[in-house]
Amino acid sequence: MGAAQGQAEVVEIDGETGAPEWGADHLRSAVTAAGIALWSWNVDDNTFAMDERGFDLWGLTRSRQVTFEEMSAHIHPADRDRVRAAFAATRAIVGDYEIDFRIITNEQIRWISARGQGNDAGIISRVVFGVFLDVTGRKQAEEANELLAGEMSHRVKNLLAIASGLTEITSRSTTTTDDMARELTQRLTALGRAHDLVRPLPGQEGKAALLGDLLTILLAPYDDIGAFSGRVRVSVPRMGVGEAAATTLALVVHELATNSLKYGALSTPTGTLDVSCSSREREVVVVWTERGGPPVLAPTGPGGYGSRLVTRAMSAQLGGSIDRNWSEQGMIVTLRMNKRYLAT
Amino acid sequence: MSSTPNVLIVEDEKLLMDILVVEIEDAGFNVLQAPDYEEALQHLGGEAPINALITDIRLPRWRSGWELAEKARSIQPDLPVIYVSGFSPEQPRQVAGSLRFAKPYQISALIQGLRDLGVAPGPAYV
Numbered sequence: 001m002g003a004a005q006g007q008a009e010v011v012e013i014d015g016e017t018g019a020p021e022w023g024a025d026h027l028r029s030a031v032t033a034a035g036i037a038l039w040s041w042n043v044d045d046n047t048f049a050m051d052e053r054g055f056d057l058w059g060l061t062r063s064r065q066v067t068f069e070e071m072s073a074h075i076h077p078a079d080r081d082r083v084r085a086a087f088a089a090t091r092a093i094v095g096d097y098e099i100d101f102r103i104i105t106n107e108q109i110r111w112i113s114a115r116g117q118g119n120d121a122g123i124i125s126r127v128v129f130g131v132f133l134d135v136t137g138r139k140q141a142e143e144a145n146e147l148l149a150g151e152m153s154h155r156v157k158n159l160l161a162i163a164s165g166l167t168e169i170t171s172r173s174t175t176t177t178d179d180m181a182r183e184l185t186q187r188l189t190a191l192g193r194a195h196d197l198v199r200p201l202p203g204q205e206g207k208a209a210l211l212g213d214l215l216t217i218l219l220a221p222y223d224d225i226g227a228f229s230g231r232v233r234v235s236v237p238r239m240g241v242g243e244a245a246a247t248t249l250a251l252v253v254h255e256l257a258t259n260s261l262k263y264g265a266l267s268t269p270t271g272t273l274d275v276s277c278s279s280r281e282r283e284v285v286v287v288w289t290e291r292g293g294p295p296v297l298a299p300t301g302p303g304g305y306g307s308r309l310v311t312r313a314m315s316a317q318l319g320g321s322i323d324r325n326w327s328e329q330g331m332i333v334t335l336r337m338n339k340r341y342l343a344t
Numbered sequence: 345m346s347s348t349p350n351v352l353i354v355e356d357e358k359l360l361m362d363i364l365v366v367e368i369e370d371a372g373f374n375v376l377q378a379p380d381y382e383e384a385l386q387h388l389g390g391e392a393p394i395n396a397l398i399t400d401i402r403l404p405r406w407r408s409g410w411e412l413a414e415k416a417r418s419i420q421p422d423l424p425v426i427y428v429s430g431f432s433p434e435q436p437r438q439v440a441g442s443l444r445f446a447k448p449y450q451i452s453a454l455i456q457g458l459r460d461l462g463v464a465p466g467p468a469y470v
Binding site: 157165169247251309 | 359364366370402
């Protein structure tokens with residue numbers, strides 16, 4: 001049964017097997033819908049014939065046939081030798097083959113997948129047949145995944161390096177393994193809490209945590225100790241803190257709180273801690289006020305590793321400073337942070 | 345002639361940089377720091393002499409510690425170099441006589457590495 005010109009034939013069904021009998025028009029429609037380009041390759045003289053889609057895919061002027069060398073000129077230089085060798089090897093492969101490579105058309109790189117059947121299967125008059133597919137989208141997605149995996153690996157290694165560094169620092173500032181285990185765990189926990197609070201910013205690049213949330217979460221464990229809860233009070237305006245700054249602040253708050261717990265207001269059941277904040281044009285100032293603790297004396301010497309790490313971090317990472325006022329009523333710490341640094 | 349060697353550290357992980365600086369300064373070195381390739385080059389071309397380079401392999405904006413060390417050696421052919429690597433998609437290409445530590449590393453081992461390369465604080469340090 002023939003079809004009217006321009007109309008696809010109706011699919012006939014084999015009376016015995018019940019299987020559809022696809023006509024040439026059906027196959028052509030399917031090939032077009034799938035974006036497949038057809039090619040044939042003369043294995044003796046290395047000439048290719050392609051359909052219209054093939055020539056468009058390769059950016060070649062349509063002609064009756066092209067040589068492998070003419071096509072090779074469009075293959076990415078880094079893939080050229082591999083593709084040449086792969087095509088030659090297909091003649092000895094039994095079964096289906098798939099060769100992925102890059103071509104350069106109009107200064108753009110596209111990924112092509114050449115597929116066929118090896119071992120000269122289906123060869124007719126020294127010509128084998130196959131298809132080209134444009135797999136640029138898939139390859140770009142794979143490359144993006146690889147980049148992400150590499151970035152994740154780098155980040156994990158950095159975190160392990162940080163943990164290793166904190167272990168060394170903590171080992172120098174403690175005298176027993178119990179103390180070291182507790183201090184190290186608390187430092188790492190503080191960093192973990194800060195990380196939990198950092199969320200992607202809607203419609204913008206980067207992530208941030210709210211300063212008030214950060215301080216509250218980091219100080220919550222210390223508020224439960226002693227006769228009165230509610231002795232740690234946080235009052236700060238609503239402002240965001242960038243991911244890197246949140247990590248630094250977590251370390252700073254942890255060190256101040258740990259010292260307070262050991263020697264300051266939080267070491268007594270009735271001591272109190274007030275954390276307030278003011279925002280100025282270029283800087284944010286956080287004031288940490290301890291009251292009701294034992295009489296404090298300014299320490300002599302450069303301070304321990306934790307203290308030095310905090311002083312360095314405040315300067316280098318937050319563009320600011322830390323000032324300690326050892327008044328008789330209790331310590332007052334003033335943290336000055338550059339707003340631009342706080343947002344990173 | 346300063347008895348405190350200047351060590352240029354190139355590391356973009358800020359907290360890790362802080363920890364490194366505290367420990368390495370405590371060991372008697374002076375630390376110059378750079379978060380990326382470009383700032384590192386500014387230090388290498390600056391007034392303060394650089395006595396050693398410690399660089400991460402993976403640097404921001406697709407730069408690598410490999411190329412930074414090669415560039416540094418073109419400026420100071422005998423510069424002691426230590427690489428620290430977490431992950432790098434490139435094949436390694438260390439400059440001659442350099443050391444390489446994988447993350448996570450012990451900072452004390454890094455400091456010993458500086459000494460092994462002849463970089464140590466002291467009154468007669470050149």
